[in-house]
Amino acid sequence: MSRALPILTVLAGIVVIWYGAAVWMNATWVFDQAERNGQTVTWAEVIPQTMAQARPLLPPPHQVAAEVWKGLFGQAVTSKRSLVYHGFVTVKGTLMGFGLGIVLGVVLAMSIVRFRVMDMSVMPWAIISQTIPIVALAPMILTVSSQLGIDERDVPKAIIAAYLSFFPVLVSMVKGLRSPDQMQLDLLKTYGAGEGATFLKLRLPASMPYFFASLKVAIAASLIGTIVGELPTGAIEGLGARMLIGSQFGEPLIMWAALFVAAIVAGLLIVAVGFVERFARARMGVPA
Amino acid sequence: MKDTMTQPVIEAKGLNLVFQTADGPVHALKDVDLAINRGDFVSFIGPSGCGKTTFLRAIAALERPTGGTLTVNGMTPDEARRKRAYGYVFQAAGLYPWRTIAGNIRLPLEIMGFSRAEQNQRVERVLDLVELSGFGKKFPWQLSGGMQQRASIARALAFDADILLMDEPFGALDEIVRDRLNEEVLALWARTGKTIGFVTHSIPEAVYLSTKIVVMSPRPGRITDVIDSPLPKERPLDIRDSREFIAIAHRVREGLRGGHSDD
Numbered sequence: 302m303s304r305a306l307p308i309l310t311v312l313a314g315i316v317v318i319w320y321g322a323a324v325w326m327n328a329t330w331v332f333d334q335a336e337r338n339g340q341t342v343t344w345a346e347v348i349p350q351t352m353a354q355a356r357p358l359l360p361p362p363h364q365v366a367a368e369v370w371k372g373l374f375g376q377a378v379t380s381k382r383s384l385v386y387h388g389f390v391t392v393k394g395t396l397m398g399f400g401l402g403i404v405l406g407v408v409l410a411m412s413i414v415r416f417r418v419m420d421m422s423v424m425p426w427a428i429i430s431q432t433i434p435i436v437a438l439a440p441m442i443l444t445v446s447s448q449l450g451i452d453e454r455d456v457p458k459a460i461i462a463a464y465l466s467f468f469p470v471l472v473s474m475v476k477g478l479r480s481p482d483q484m485q486l487d488l489l490k491t492y493g494a495g496e497g498a499t500f501l502k503l504r505l506p507a508s509m510p511y512f513f514a515s516l517k518v519a520i521a522a523s524l525i526g527t528i529v530g531e532l533p534t535g536a537i538e539g540l541g542a543r544m545l546i547g548s549q550f551g552e553p554l555i556m557w558a559a560l561f562v563a564a565i566v567a568g569l570l571i572v573a574v575g576f577v578e579r580f581a582r583a584r585m586g587v588p589a
Numbered sequence: 590m591k592d593t594m595t596q597p598v599i600e601a602k603g604l605n606l607v608f609q610t611a612d613g614p615v616h617a618l619k620d621v622d623l624a625i626n627r628g629d630f631v632s633f634i635g636p637s638g639c640g641k642t643t644f645l646r647a648i649a650a651l652e653r654p655t656g657g658t659l660t661v662n663g664m665t666p667d668e669a670r671r672k673r674a675y676g677y678v679f680q681a682a683g684l685y686p687w688r689t690i691a692g693n694i695r696l697p698l699e700i701m702g703f704s705r706a707e708q709n710q711r712v713e714r715v716l717d718l719v720e721l722s723g724f725g726k727k728f729p730w731q732l733s734g735g736m737q738q739r740a741s742i743a744r745a746l747a748f749d750a751d752i753l754l755m756d757e758p759f760g761a762l763d764e765i766v767r768d769r770l771n772e773e774v775l776a777l778w779a780r781t782g783k784t785i786g787f788v789t790h791s792i793p794e795a796v797y798l799s800t801k802i803v804v805m806s807p808r809p810g811r812i813t814d815v816i817d818s819p820l821p822k823e824r825p826l827d828i829r830d831s832r833e834f835i836a837i838a839h840r841v842r843e844g845l846r847g848g849h850s851d852d
Contacts (some may be wrong), residue, residue, distance in 0.1 A: 487677075509687070
């Protein structure tokens with residue numbers, strides 16, 4: 302309870318500000334309507350009308366909540382209107398990109414730590430890669446992969462997600478694999494340990510805390526990458542596509558509902574990664 | 590000139606070691622001659638930069654001498670390492686936090702390819718030797734600093750090296766713990782008959798433990814005095830109040846001072 306209280310306080314504050322903003326932003330439309338009809342309205346009449354518009358500038362929380370509820374539980378999960386369906390598509394893309402990003406990040410980190418020439422050649426490019434806006438790159442990746450005859454949308458989406466998620470894994474793993482100090486390396490040398498044993502017995506386990514810390518960043522980055530990959534025209538599935546449809550067809554409620562489901566998905570993914578991390582830490586003897 | 594029984598375990602002749610640094614060459618060891626016999630307990634004492642640690646590391650093939658000869662069991666240090674001639678104990682215990690105490694002691698055994706059964710048996714034996722029986726399943730953070738250092742000694746003993754090299758193993762511990770561990774190291778040495786090379790800053794520690802005290806001085810690192818201790822092998826802690834002990838300690842101090850006046 303003592304942990305929930307500050308969180309709930311902040312949440313309550315956000316809701317209050319949100320309602321205030323909704324009244325303020327949606328009121329313009331109400332006043333315009335009244336003026337067009339030659340009526341005058343009082344604030345007492347305006348406020349209820351700002352709470353239930355079909356296309357509000359800023360939907361108030363209860364409208365978004367209702368839309369999310371309808372999207373999640375209002376129809377069969379296989380329906381094209383179901384946010385469960387679209388959420389599943391996005392999660393699938395996220396996990397594929399996450400897995401690909403981990404493999405890429407770890408393999409690159411291993412070779413960077415092992416080979417000085419990789420450190421000098423690959424590392425700067427890895428950093429530069431992250432300075433390119435992903436929204437600019439995503440359509441190119443989609444186009445190239447369809448040119449290559451990959452019709453499956455999952456593949457370019459996973460590549461875009463991996464493009465964002467490999468980086469935190471790479472940076473953390475390089476640091477983690479280099480974390481053993483000289484004394485620990487000397488100790489292994491006195492045992493006549495080769496490079497393979499040094500890696501398996503020392504560098505790899507020593508890098509694990511760094512690895513797990515990076516996973517939380519990577520999974521969030523992967524989700525963002527997937528959603529961006531769903532944005533370009535032609536996408537019909539996934540939370541990104543829902544957001545785009547909502548914005549293009551002037552349906553703010555659809556957009557907001559997709560946005561919130563994406564936020565919920567992100568939260569769940571991070572919690573899941575946290576569980577894996579805690580399990581691994583317990584296995585590795587870290588004090589609870 | 591010598592028969593095999595008195596053949597030194599470790600022998601340095603005209604040993605030189607120069608580090609190339611950004612500020613120019615540093616003469617870490619200059620013309621070091623030393624013979625260490627089987628079963629000796631040799632302490633290296635001297636101020637920082639006198640090369641005592643470098644000498645120990647050279648014996649362990651962690652540093653490469655730039656001149657002279659150094660043999661361990663009649664072999665080069667590299668060959669001796671491959672023959673598992675020595676166990677090394679560093680100033681910090683350096684236990685892996687993700688392994689249990691038993692897991693840490695098992696580490697060299699895994700790398701050297703002992704069978705699982707043999708690993709377990711050896712771990713039990715050395716845990717017993719350093720009086721840590723029953724702590725095998727604990728993680729390092731659950732043990733005190735002194736116990737961690739005992740575990741690291743057990744790790745160095747696990748593969749039956751004849752030579753134990755210890756680089757200020759108790760330097761980071763308080764004096765009470767250090768006294769106890771000194772007693773235990775002596776007991777261990779008596780029981781196992783190993784040859785021990787021991788680097789220290791502490792005059793009482795060096796005199797209390799050693800059969801041979803090597804006094805060194807810095808810039809360039811060299812040996813200024815080698816003292817063969819007349820103390821008996823059996824050494825209770827209060828031997829440190831005896832006249833012989835004080836006399837040796839005095840000689841060590843004189844040696845250290847003599848080295849400094851050269852500066």
